[in-house]
Amino acid sequence: MKSRxxxxxxxxxxxxxxxxxxxxxxxxxxxxxxxxxKEVVELPVVQVPxxxxxxxxxxxxxxxxxxxxxxxxxxxxHKVYTVNTDGSNLLRINSKGDDAxxxxxxxxxxxxxxxxxxxxxxxxxNYSDSKDYPQGAELFISDLDGxxxxxxxxxxxxxxxxxxxxxxxxxxxSRQIDGKLDLWTMNIDGSDQTQITFTDDWQEGGAFxxxxxxxxxxxxxxxxxxxxxxxxxxxxxxxEDGSNLVQITKEKGTHWxxxxxxxxxxxxxxxxxxxxxxEIILRSLKTxxxxxxxxxxxxxxxxxxxxxxxxxxxxxxxxxxxxVRSLKLFLMDVSSLNLGPR
Numbered sequence: 562m563k564s565r566x567x568x569x570x571x572x573x574x575x576x577x578x579x580x581x582x583x584x585x586x587x588x589x590x591x592x593x594x595x596x597x598x599k600e601v602v603e604l605p606v607v608q609v610p611x612x613x614x615x616x617x618x619x620x621x622x623x624x625x626x627x628x629x630x631x632x633x634x635x636x637x638x639h640k641v642y643t644v645n646t647d648g649s650n651l652l653r654i655n656s657k658g659d660d661a662x663x664x665x666x667x668x669x670x671x672x673x674x675x676x677x678x679x680x681x682x683x684x685x686x687n688y689s690d691s692k693d694y695p696q697g698a699e700l701f702i703s704d705l706d707g708x709x710x711x712x713x714x715x716x717x718x719x720x721x722x723x724x725x726x727x728x729x730x731x732x733x734x735s736r737q738i739d740g741k742l743d744l745w746t747m748n749i750d751g752s753d754q755t756q757i758t759f760t761d762d763w764q765e766g767g768a769f770x771x772x773x774x775x776x777x778x779x780x781x782x783x784x785x786x787x788x789x790x791x792x793x794x795x796x797x798x799x800x801e802d803g804s805n806l807v808q809i810t811k812e813k814g815t816h817w818x819x820x821x822x823x824x825x826x827x828x829x830x831x832x833x834x835x836x837x838x839x840e841i842i843l844r845s846l847k848t849x850x851x852x853x854x855x856x857x858x859x860x861x862x863x864x865x866x867x868x869x870x871x872x873x874x875x876x877x878x879x880x881x882x883x884x885v886r887s888l889k890l891f892l893m894d895v896s897s898l899n900l901g902p903r
Contacts, residue, residue, distance in 0.1 A: 603856055604897065608880055609890040610648030616876040616888040617662060617863045622669040624867040626650075627874060629890060630661055639688075641674045643705065646872075646892060654707035657681065659695065661688045661721050666702075666749075667729040673702050675721040679712065686719075691764060691787065694719040694737050702749070713751030722766045727774045731801075735766040744768050744779060746801065757803045765797075767818055772825040772902065775801055780817055780830075796830060798846070809846065820865045822900040829854065829864035829873065841875055843898070854893065870901035 609618075615631030625646060632639045638659040644651045654663075658678030665672055677685065680697025687693045698721050703710045713732075714720045719742075722735035729749070736745045736756075742764040744757040757777070758765045768779035782794045796809045796816045810816040815833040822828060822843075832842045841855045841864045855861035859878040866873050873895045876888040 601853075601856055603893075604854065605894040607892050609644065609646060609892060611651050612642075612644060612648070612890045614887040615642065615890050618874045618876065618890050619664050619865045620867045620872070620874060621665045622667060622868055624869060624872060626665075627890065628654075628663045628665055628672060628674075630663065641672075641676070643672070644890075652706065654703065655701075659685060659688070661698065662723055664724050667725050667727055670705070671702050672705060673700060673723055673725070673732065675700055675723060680717060683717065688721070691737075691742065692740070694721075696737075700732070700734060700751075713747070713749070714754075715751075722768065724769050726770045726801075727772060733768055733770060733777065735768065740784075742766050744777065744799075757799065757801070759803075769819070769821055770801075771798070771821045772823055777801060778819050778821050778828055780819055796828075809844075818863055822866050823868060823870040823902045824900050825903060827898075827900055829866070831862045831864070841873075852898075854895070860888065866895070866900060868902075870899075871896040 609627065612631060613633045615629045618627040618629035620627060626643055627646060628641065628643045630639050631642045639661065641654040641660040641663045642651060643654065654672065654674060655676055655678060658676045658681055661675040663672060663674035675698050677695050677697045679699060683697035686695030688695060696719055697717055698719050699712055700714045700720050700723055701710050701712050719737035720734055724733050726733065732747050732749055734745055735742055741761065743759065744765045745754060746757060747754040762783050763781045764784060765779055765781040768777050771778055777799050780794050780796050782792060786793045792815055793813055794815045794817050795811065796819050797807060798809060799806045817831045819828050819830040826847055827843055827845055829841055829843050831839055834840055838858055839860045839862050840853055841861050843852045843854055857877065857879045861875055861877045861879065863876040864873055873893040875891055875893065877891050878888055880889050881887060
């Protein structure tokens with residue numbers, strides 16, 4: 562997955578299947594209470610219908626569709642799906658192996674996705690446990706319906722957490738070798754694979770290009786913190802050539818799953834608030850000013866923005882009945898925040 566998710570028992574929440582029942586989110590603004598007991602109002606949120614158990618969704622370039630990782634119906638493991646934002650045209654892309662992070666190409670004509678489909682004879686591993694990542698996870702490009710598949714990595718390491726440079730000419734991904742997780746880039750045909758980070762302790766991943774096509778936004782943790790409650794994760798930027806490393810967040814705690822806004826100035830990320838409340842925060846890279854976007858107990862995470870900056874997709878447990886542990890997809894109207902391209 563785009564970010565390590567075995568923290569505070571979250572893997573149980575994300576990787577457990579549920580029935581086909583879906584619940585419509587309230588179309589109205591929802592009132593919540595923050596830690597200071599001051600009344601706040603969420604921006605309008607709607608649930609994406611027909612997705613019984615899915616997470617980590619990303620928009621197509623035209624903003625009309627999502628690609629996500631789900632486990633539904635008769636799936637024995639997680640698969641990559643696409644769906645229109647209104648819940649129509651739900652399509653499973655692959656039927657073999659265990660899938661993870663995926664994206665639309667910037668031109669909207671193809672998709673890229675992670676799967677163990679060609680290495681099912683290997684130890685299956687666990688995408689939610691960095692100590693047991695699937696070493697047979699490879700990267701594939703296909704047509705939008707999953708046909709014409711081209712495998713672009715072939716090393717039996719963990720290759721995942723994938724995305725595109727805005728011009729579509731370069732792919733950004735994470736690779737784990739001998740327990741060390743680093744950022745890499747390559748051409749769209751798999752050639753010129755280039756390592757960006759070279760750290761023995763910091764585990765870099767969950768990376769995305771900023772709109773300038775040169776700066777990379779990512780999160781990282783240190784190996785020594787892997788087994789801690791409320792694990793310390795920090796957010797960084799770095800140039801594509803490995804220069805100009807900047808640590809953005811510095812306070813202790815979990816800062817996770819960052820995603821850049823189209824304006825090139827802001828990004829959304831997940832912060833774990835006491836005691837174990839996952840909320841989505843918007844932060845300015847220029848000023849450091851933050852705005853909390855979600856206000857629900859439980860899990861709100863995996864934020865991503867549409868290309869026009871008007872909508873934010875996220876995954877949440879907010880629609881679950883008591884005792885149900887799964888995630889569903891939601892859209893937040895963030896048009897009032899003026900996050901569109903500059």
